[in-house]
Amino acid sequence: MKFQRPKGTNDIFGKEVYRWQKLESIIRQACNDFGIEEIRTPVFEYASLFQRGVGETSDIVQKEMFCFKDRGERHYALKPEGTAGTARAYLENAIYADVQPKKLYYIIPAFRDERNQAGRFKQFHQFGVEVFGSYDSALDAEVISFVYEFLKRLNIKNVVLKLNSLGGNECRKKYNETLKSFIENKLDSLCSDCKARYEKNPLRVLDCKNPTCKENLKDAPKTIDNLDEECKNHFDSLKKYLDIMEIPYEIDSKIVRGLDYYTKTVFEFVCKSDKLGSQSTICGGGRYDNLIKECGGPNTGAVGFAIGMERILMLMEEQGILFEDENRPIIYIGSMGDKGFIKAQKIGYDLRKKGIYAEYDVVRRSVKSQLKYADKINAKYVVIIGDNEIDTGKINLKIMDESSQIEININDIEKEILK
Numbered sequence: 001m002k003f004q005r006p007k008g009t010n011d012i013f014g015k016e017v018y019r020w021q022k023l024e025s026i027i028r029q030a031c032n033d034f035g036i037e038e039i040r041t042p043v044f045e046y047a048s049l050f051q052r053g054v055g056e057t058s059d060i061v062q063k064e065m066f067c068f069k070d071r072g073e074r075h076y077a078l079k080p081e082g083t084a085g086t087a088r089a090y091l092e093n094a095i096y097a098d099v100q101p102k103k104l105y106y107i108i109p110a111f112r113d114e115r116n117q118a119g120r121f122k123q124f125h126q127f128g129v130e131v132f133g134s135y136d137s138a139l140d141a142e143v144i145s146f147v148y149e150f151l152k153r154l155n156i157k158n159v160v161l162k163l164n165s166l167g168g169n170e171c172r173k174k175y176n177e178t179l180k181s182f183i184e185n186k187l188d189s190l191c192s193d194c195k196a197r198y199e200k201n202p203l204r205v206l207d208c209k210n211p212t213c214k215e216n217l218k219d220a221p222k223t224i225d226n227l228d229e230e231c232k233n234h235f236d237s238l239k240k241y242l243d244i245m246e247i248p249y250e251i252d253s254k255i256v257r258g259l260d261y262y263t264k265t266v267f268e269f270v271c272k273s274d275k276l277g278s279q280s281t282i283c284g285g286g287r288y289d290n291l292i293k294e295c296g297g298p299n300t301g302a303v304g305f306a307i308g309m310e311r312i313l314m315l316m317e318e319q320g321i322l323f324e325d326e327n328r329p330i331i332y333i334g335s336m337g338d339k340g341f342i343k344a345q346k347i348g349y350d351l352r353k354k355g356i357y358a359e360y361d362v363v364r365r366s367v368k369s370q371l372k373y374a375d376k377i378n379a380k381y382v383v384i385i386g387d388n389e390i391d392t393g394k395i396n397l398k399i400m401d402e403s404s405q406i407e408i409n410i411n412d413i414e415k416e417i418l419k
């Protein structure tokens, strides 16, 4: 029997894993610079946390969670996202009693039973940030400015920040009524999901991907036109702070987000891409002032986002962006005869101690095979050490991509390469 990985999952190895490590180190550095601490929570939680946290009417909870029971018949789910688990940990460990705001970040595998597509997987990875402890729009601006700066550090081009406001508790209630009366006489032509959403959470109909629903709802009232004074001021001040920080944005009233916990600000960073097609949203987030209270905690203002790491790496590849050192030059120390074999090990080890990427023969290959191997690993420099080189103290340093070579002292390899 031939085993295969489940559809929608990936094995990450070779050059690819190097890129993941680099991305993770840029994430960690950026979080350090913004005072954001890492939090690590379990890969599975009680399923009820997501039902309560992410929301009963979201597609994630209704259709996409990987659920299982243990022998004690307890219901669990693999994390479909990182916010609910972080909020649970914030409460359970009384992190709210510590100095606020509390800025937390995570790098997690997340699991959603979605149909595979370029940029859409069943197991994917999210880098997310959750900040707890302020209702002020300055926090929304701080979180958005972080994402903007982070994407800049990665040099990703053609990214657009899209902003919207869904309003707070009071204006959402009123808006729901307005939206429901708009939908009422179109209800028969909407899909069964939308009919259920109409009852439970009408805002969700605006996120429906069904073309008939989309067409029917294209003139639906916008949340942004139905904000009360407080929510309008909150959104206006956010825009002002972003203007001051010179962070460009577009207002997009169609951004309603697929999770139920959002209040007021919602945002997405979207990038045009041939590879990702319709999955071009690399980051989604917003404010969720009710979540901590709903999970049994104190009233707590909060803002967060998550970035799909696969999508980031696919975009970087598409845009030809390399990480620092991604194509580090390799020096191959080849050898001929026993003395050369031993000397090559010593030289290789000494170069490695200096942080130079050196390889040497440990298979006792012929010189011809060693040269083939050096070519395969794309070595930029090659030397071959034999009795003659050891006796004279001189070697030829071949520079492969220039098809040239120079004679140098055997002890000067490091000096020549660093030149």
Ligand code: HAM
Binding pocket: 080, 081, 082, 083, 112, 114, 119, 120, 121, 122, 123, 124, 125, 126, 128, 129, 130, 258, 259, 281, 282, 283, 284, 285, 286, 288, 303, 304, 305, 306, 307, 308, 309, 310, 311
């Ligand atoms: P989300 O929009 O569901 O938000 O996911 C965030 C990002 O995760 C997406 O923009 C996308 O890049 C990536 N993503 C989602 N699903 C997949 C998938 N099946 N395959 C590959 N990448 C995917 C959340 O998860 C919220 N928890 C974000 C948040 C944090 N809001 C507040 N705090």
